Amino acid sequence: MNINAIKKEFPIFEEKIQNNDLVYLDSANSSQKPRVVIDRINEFYTKEFSNVGRSIHYLAVAATNLYESTRSSVQKYINAKDKNEIVFTKGATEALNLVANTLGQKYLKEGDEILLTELEHHSNYVPWHYLRKSKNIKINFAEINELGEIPIENIEKKITSKTKIIAINHLSNVTGAILPIKEISELAHSKGIIVVVDGCQGAPHLKIDVQDLDCDFYAISCHKMYGPTGLGILYGKKKWLEELPPYQGGGGMIKEVKKDRITYGDLPNKYEAGTMATAQVIAFDQSIKFLENIGIENIMRHEKELVEYGQEVLRKNNSVRLIGNPKNRGGVLSFTIEGVHPHDIATILDEDGVAIRAGHHCCQILHDKLEIPASARASVGVYNTKEDFDQLNDSINKCKKIFNLK
Amino acid sequence: MNLKELYQEIILEHGKNPRNLGKTDNFNKDAKGNNPLCGDNVHVYLKLNDQRKVEDISFEGSGCAISMASASIMTDLIKGKSDNEAKEIIEDFLGMIKESPELKNKILKEDDKTKLMCLSGVKQYPMRVKCATLSWHTLVSAMENNGKQVSTED
Numbered sequence: 029m030n031i032n033a034i035k036k037e038f039p040i041f042e043e044k045i046q047n048n049d050l051v052y053l054d055s056a057n058s059s060q061k062p063r064v065v066i067d068r069i070n071e072f073y074t075k076e077f078s079n080v081g082r083s084i085h086y087l088a089v090a091a092t093n094l095y096e097s098t099r100s101s102v103q104k105y106i107n108a109k110d111k112n113e114i115v116f117t118k119g120a121t122e123a124l125n126l127v128a129n130t131l132g133q134k135y136l137k138e139g140d141e142i143l144l145t146e147l148e149h150h151s152n153y154v155p156w157h158y159l160r161k162s163k164n165i166k167i168n169f170a171e172i173n174e175l176g177e178i179p180i181e182n183i184e185k186k187i188t189s190k191t192k193i194i195a196i197n198h199l200s201n202v203t204g205a206i207l208p209i210k211e212i213s214e215l216a217h218s219k220g221i222i223v224v225v226d227g228c229q230g231a232p233h234l235k236i237d238v239q240d241l242d243c244d245f246y247a248i249s250c251h252k253m254y255g256p257t258g259l260g261i262l263y264g265k266k267k268w269l270e271e272l273p274p275y276q277g278g279g280g281m282i283k284e285v286k287k288d289r290i291t292y293g294d295l296p297n298k299y300e301a302g303t304m305a306t307a308q309v310i311a312f313d314q315s316i317k318f319l320e321n322i323g324i325e326n327i328m329r330h331e332k333e334l335v336e337y338g339q340e341v342l343r344k345n346n347s348v349r350l351i352g353n354p355k356n357r358g359g360v361l362s363f364t365i366e367g368v369h370p371h372d373i374a375t376i377l378d379e380d381g382v383a384i385r386a387g388h389h390c391c392q393i394l395h396d397k398l399e400i401p402a403s404a405r406a407s408v409g410v411y412n413t414k415e416d417f418d419q420l421n422d423s424i425n426k427c428k429k430i431f432n433l434k
Numbered sequence: 435m436n437l438k439e440l441y442q443e444i445i446l447e448h449g450k451n452p453r454n455l456g457k458t459d460n461f462n463k464d465a466k467g468n469n470p471l472c473g474d475n476v477h478v479y480l481k482l483n484d485q486r487k488v489e490d491i492s493f494e495g496s497g498c499a500i501s502m503a504s505a506s507i508m509t510d511l512i513k514g515k516s517d518n519e520a521k522e523i524i525e526d527f528l529g530m531i532k533e534s535p536e537l538k539n540k541i542l543k544e545d546d547k548t549k550l551m552c553l554s555g556v557k558q559y560p561m562r563v564k565c566a567t568l569s570w571h572t573l574v575s576a577m578e579n580n581g582k583q584v585s586t587e588d
Binding site for chain 1: 437440441446450471473474475496497498499500502559561562565
C-alpha cells in the first residue's frame with residue numbers, strides 16, 4: 029500500500045496552509061476528499077444534471093439510474109441483504125433522528141427504557157432525549173471501564189425487563205474503543221431488544237458487514253468516509269423499515285394523495301421525502317470505489333500501525349496524558365497536556381499546519397465522567413503517515429515551550 | 435499570525451494564576467456564561483454597593499489561557515469602579531477587540547490599559563475572540579442582572 033500515491037489523490041495536500049504542509053489529523057471530524065469524488069460532483073452538475081425519480085426525460089432517467097446505482101454499491105459495501113434497506117439521509121444525525129422518532133412513535137410506550145453508553149456522541153443521545161418528554165421514556169447509560177471501553181458486561185448490567193432499545197456507537201470518537209457490536213446484538217436479540225448503531229467512526233475505518241453484526245439499524249456519515257457533506261446513510265432491517273411510519277412528509281415519498289387520505293410509497297422512497305442530495309449521492313459512489321480499490325483490510329492495517337506509532341510517540345512525551353487505552357481500537361488519540369488547555373494546544377499546532385480538534389467532541393457526558401472540560405484529539409485517515417505524528421509531537425513540544433513546561 | 439503576540443507573558447501568567455478566582459462573599463449580582471462549541475464556562479459574581487460601586491468581583495470557571503487571563507484581568511480592572519465606569523471600560527474593551535486599534539477610555543491608568551491591550555493578540559485569531567470576550571459579556575449580564583445565561587452562540 030503506497031501512502032504517498034494515495035495522498036496524491038487528495039488535492040488538498042498540494043495546498044500550503046498558512047505556508048505549511050498540511051498535517052491533517054482531524055478525520056474523525058471529517059475526512060478530506062479524493063479527486064475522483066470532487067470531479068464527479070463537478071461532472072454531474074456540468075454534463076448530467078437532473079432531479080431524480082420524477083421526470084421521464086433522458087437526463088432524469090440517467091440521473092435516477094446513477095442515484096440508484098450508489099444505493100446498490102452501498103448495499104454491497106456493507107453487505108446488506110436488500111437494496112431497499114439503504115436509505116439516504118442528510119447525515120448520520122438525520123439517520124439517528126429518523127430511527128429515534130419513528131421507533132418512538134410506533135414501538136415505545138411510557139416507562140420503556142433505552143440503553144446508551146457514556147461514549148455516545150450527542151447525535152446518538154439528543155434524539156433519544158426527546159422521547160423522555162414526549163413519551164416518558166427512561167434513558168440509562170452503560171459505563172466505561174478504566175481503559176475507556178464498554179465491555180459487554182457493562183451493557184448487560186444495565187439491561188432491565190423494560191429495555192427496548194440499545195443505541196451504541198461502533199467506534200468511539202474520543203477513546204477510539206471499538207464496541208463488540210456482534211456480541212451486543214446477540215445479547216440484545218436474546219432479550220428482544222432492538223440494536224441501533226451509530227457507525228460514523230466505524231464505517232470509514234472498519235470492515236462493515238451488517239448481516240454479520242446483525243444490528244437492526246446502522247447509521248453512516250458519508251463526509252467522514254471520503255465522501256461529500258450533506259449526506260448520510262441509514263441501514264435498517266427491512267422488517268423495521270416496512271413496519272415503522274415515515275419520518276418526513278413531502279414529494280417523492282407518497283403513493284396516493286387525496287383530500288381525505290394519503291398512502292405512502294414503498295421502500296426506500298418512503299423515507300426519502302423531497303429532492304435528495306443528488307450530486308452527493310452520485311459522487312459517493314466514487315468514495316466507495318476509492319475505498320474498495322485500496323481495500324478496507326489494507327486501510328485497517330495501515331491505520332492500526334499509525335495509531336500504535338502515535339501512541340508510542342505521545343507516551344514518550346512526559347506532559348501528554350492519553351485518554352483511554354482500549355485493547356481493540358481505531359485511529360483516534362485524545363489527549364490532554366497538564367497546564368495547557370486543549371484550545372491553546374489547537375491554536376499553537378495550527379500555526380505549524382497541524383489540524384486537530386479541541387473541545388468535548390460532542391461527548392460532554394464522557395468528558396464529565398473523566399472530569400475534564402475538554403480534550404485535544406488527533407485522528408487518522410488513509411492519507412496519514414508516521415511523519416504526521418512526528419510533526420504532531422514537535423508541535424506539542426512547541427506548546428510546552430510557549431507555556432514554559434518541561 | 436503571531437503566537438508571541440497571542441501568548442504574551444502576562445497572559446500566560448494570568449492564565450496560570452488567575453486573580454479573583456472563586457465565589458466572592460455577599461455578592462448581589464451574578465451571571466453565567468458558556469461557549470457551547472468548546473465547553474468553556476464562566477460564572478461572574480459581583481457586589482455592587484449602595485453608591486453603585488463595584489465593591490468586589492470574582493469569577494469561577496474553566497477555560498483556555500486566553501479566557502482565564504481575560505477574566506482575571508477584567509476582574510482586576512473593574513474592582514473599585516462605579517457601574518458607569520465599568521460599563522464604559524467594557525464597551526471600550528469590546529470595541530478594541532472588535533475593530534478599534536486602541537482603548538479610548540480615560541478611566542484606566544496607562545499601565546492598566548497596557549495590560550488590557552495584551553489581549554489584542556486574539557484579533558488575528560477569529561476563532562479565539564470569543565475566548566477573550568465571554569467573561570466580559572457575562573459581566574454585562576451580571577450587572578444588568580437579567581438572569582439571562584450568556585452564550586457565545588446566541
